[in-house]
Amino acid sequence: MxxxxxxxxxxxxxxxxxxxxxxxxxxxxxxxxxxxxxxxxxxxxxxxxxxxxxxxxxxxxxxxxxxxxxxxxxxxxxxxxxxxxxxxxxxxxxxxxxxxxxxxxSSQHAWFRESRSSRTNPKRDWYIWRDPAPGGGPPNNWISNFGGSAWTFDEATGQYYYHAFLKEQPDLNWxxxxxxxxxxxxxxxxxxxxxxxxxxxxxxxxxxxxxxxxxxxxxxxxxxxxxxxxxxxxxxxxxxxxxxxxxxxxxxxxxxxxxxxxxxxxxxxxxxxxxxxxxxxxxxxxxxxxxxxxxxxxxxxxxxxxxxxxxxxxxxxxxxxxxxxxxxxxxxxxxxxxxxxxxxxxxxxxxxxxxxxxxxxxxxxxxxxxxxxxxxxxxxxxxxxxxxxxxxxxxxxxxxxxxxxxxxxxxxxxxxxxxxxxxxxxxxxxxxxxxxxxxxxALRRERKSLMVGRYAPVLVTDEVFVYLREAGDERVMAALNLTGDPQTVHLPDHLQGGHVLVSTLAQVPANPVGGALTLRGHEGLLIELTRQAA
Missing domain, CATH: 3.20.20.80 (Glycosidases)
Known part of the structure; x- marks a missing residue:
């Protein structure tokens, strides 16, 4: 479980x-x-x-x-x-x-030093080596994630090796x-x-x-x-x-x-x-x-x-x-x-x-x-x-x-x-x-609903995101104001009643949660809802 x-x-x-x-x-x-x-x-x-x-x-x-x-x-x-x-x-x-x-x-790994030592080395195929393109240059157009070509030419063996990142980071051949x-x-x-x-x-x-x-x-x-x-x-x-x-x-x-x-x-x-x-x-x-x-x-x-x-x-x-x-x-x-x-x-x-x-x-x-x-x-x-x-x-x-x-x-x-x-x-x-x-x-550890419970969306506006986490009859609701202005949202009847566990602001509102939920600017509330009757 x-x-x-x-x-x-x-x-x-x-x-x-x-x-x-x-x-x-x-x-x-x-x-x-x-x-x-x-x-x-x-x-x-x-x-x-x-x-x-x-x-x-x-x-x-x-x-x-x-x-x-x-x-x-x-x-x-x-x-x-x-x-x-x-x-x-x-x-x-x-x-x-x-x-x-x-x-x-690393290009300094013992495996790569062996691989680049000759085309016949047993570890040659542990990395990705290719001949130059028919007209010369890299085998294809692949780009390194850090800029430039993803291919570096090895003068000693006459082939290119591939590196998705730095030339000092040759790719292994999986x-x-x-x-x-x-x-x-x-x-x-x-x-x-x-x-x-x-x-x-x-x-x-x-x-x-x-x-x-x-x-x-x-x-x-x-x-x-x-x-x-x-x-x-x-x-x-x-x-x-x-x-x-x-x-x-x-x-x-x-x-x-x-x-x-x-x-x-x-x-x-x-x-x-x-x-x-x-x-x-x-x-x-x-x-x-x-x-x-x-x-x-x-x-x-x-x-x-x-x-x-x-x-x-x-x-x-x-x-x-x-x-x-x-x-x-x-x-x-x-x-x-x-x-x-x-x-x-x-x-x-x-x-x-x-x-x-x-x-x-x-x-x-x-x-x-x-x-x-x-x-x-x-x-x-x-x-x-x-x-x-x-x-x-x-x-x-x-x-x-x-x-x-x-x-x-x-x-x-x-x-x-x-x-x-x-x-x-x-x-x-x-x-x-x-x-x-x-x-x-600490709250996440204490409440099964937050740790492993079901996620259920409640409502969303341009400014506020509200969702529910629940496990059995335990229900905790998160209400997040993603703006700096106060916002009021109206909760469905079945999600009214309960108390605030924590606010992202210093003071926790003491009033019970009713139909209209007001969030201060930049406030998130975690609300423990009244347990449902069995």
Missing amino acids: AERTWWKRGIVYQIYPRSFQDTNGDGVGDLEGIRRRLDHLAWLGVDALWISPIYPSPMADGGYDVADYRDIDPLFGSLADFDRLVGEAHERGLKLILDFVPNHS RNPELREAMFDTLRFWLERGVDGFRVDVIWHLMKDPEMRDNPPNPGYTPGQPAINRLLQIHSADHPDIYGVIAGMRKVLDGYPDRVLIGEIYLPIERLVTYYGPDLTGAHLPFNFQLIHTTWRARDIEALVREYEGKLPEGGWPNWVLSNHDQPRIAARVGQAQARVAAMLLLTLRGTPTLYYGDELGMPAVHIPRDRVQDPWEKNEPGIGIGRDPSRTPMPWDRSPNAGFSSVEPWLPLNQDWHSRNVAAMRDEPASILTLTRNLI
């Missing part, structure tokens, strides 16, 4: 390890830092921490260029540090989810059975160390068109967009052969109790839901990023929820994400007042929420001076606002130097308001977004 499955009833908390806590004085977060801050996660009430890549890496793309899939980069610590972190997380009742990056390795089994063994390596699941990076990229056909032009492309948008990626990603690969990963995890497989998928809903796989043999949770990209209007959000709920396969469990390490933070998109409403939305919709570190503080986008930019995408395509650094800045813990994150200047700048927007300052403040987030998590 859903309430007995931790990844259905629980809340996932994403940690970008470079930015959570530094303990060795190099300005970069580490595993020991995460271990020392586990009590914050337990206090907050989340159920699992997901850690972005910590493998050995040249760091051409912040660790998403993996040089060894079965070790820890010294920047973050050691395997012993990792084992200690897993053990202490489990002691606190926290699960640990590891990032898995199977689409590409059509090769030996490569596939080596990656499955990597999953087993970490599962044996106690990892509770994996978030699989760019899972929809793993299988490409075997004929390597050109991608067609994107008719919706306009100058100023990232170069990757110039073409429709119909041959370089989301190939139907992917489902067999994911089923293979799922089979590995199914050999261990209570594990979860999460897939990173930036696709429309109708494609996203196919990644649950035939008969739910795919990812347990194909990541749903739709809230990141939808317009922040009540009717648009209600329509999104309705479409998603309607297209889920039978038995498929929903999930929701507001922010992550690749996208602007929710407070940067909708403002501080609406970030509080967004927290109520995230933590009361049906399905598993993922909370990005710092969003419990309402962390804003942080200005990154040109000379401190770290993101390779921003360096490759400067000036069009695609840099991801503003969402990866250090966690502010207190008012001590460098916000308690490090004893030295951090690798990225702190948020400008860190003296007041930090965990210590907000933890005991009744009106803070941190307190609100913790209270919402």
Whole structure:
């Protein structure tokens, strides 16, 4: 049952390890830092921490260029540090989810060094190599997600290798059975160390068109967009052969109790839901990023929820994400007042929420001076606002130097308001977004209706979205005002009566809920309705 499955009833908390806590004085977060801050996660009430890549890496793309899939980069610590972190997380009742990056390795990985050594090397086919086009140049028109051609010529062997991202990130060939089994063994390596699941990076990229056909032009492309948008990626990603690969990963995890497989998928809903796989043999949770990209209007959000709920396969469990390490933070998109409403939305919709570190503080986008930019995408395509650094800045813990994150200047700048927007300052403040987030998590844990109950729409206007969560005779209603002006809506007769559990604003209205429900500007209310007679 859903309430007995931790990844259905629980809340996932994403940690970008470079930015959570530094303990060795190099300005970069580490595993020991995460271990020392586990009590914050337990206090907050989340159920699992997901850690972005910590493998050995040249760091051409912040660790998403993996040089060894079965070790820890010294920047973050050691395997012993990792084992200690897993053990202490489990002691606190926290699960640990590891990032898995199977689409590409680092060009410095031993596998790739062998692969590029000669055309006859046994590992040549572990990567994607092709001859030049008949007239010379790259084999096709595929574009790197970070700009420029997705093909790099290797002078020594006279062929091009494919890389969906940086040239330092050659794509692995998942059509090769030996490569596939080596990656499955990597999953087993970490599962044996106690990892509770994996978030699989760019899972929809793993299988490409075997004929390597050109991608067609994107008719919706306009100058100023990232170069990757110039073409429709119909041959370089989301190939139907992917489902067999994911089923293979799922089979590995199914050999261990209570594990979860999460897939990173930036696709429309109708494609996203196919990644649950035939008969739910795919990812347990194909990541749903739709809230990141939808317009922040009540009717648009209600329509999104309705479409998603309607297209889920039978038995498929929903999930929701507001922010992550690749996208602007929710407070940067909708403002501080609406970030509080967004927290109520995230933590009361049906399905598993993922909370990005710092969003419990309402962390804003942080200005990154040109000379401190770290993101390779921003360096490759400067000036069009695609840099991801503003969402990866250090966690502010207190008012001590460098916000308690490090004893030295951090690798990225702190948020400008860190003296007041930090965990210590907000933890005991009744009106803070941190307190609100913790209270919402506690309510979600206490009430089965919020944790695993049914979702039912109530009403939507241009400004207000109201929905019901119910389990048995327990009913909780969320009413969200997505504007700064007061709004009044009229509730159906059967949803009148009850009391407010929490408001996103400081003071909770004391009046019973009647037919006319008035919401203050930027207010969300969570209302426990009168229990229905049996």
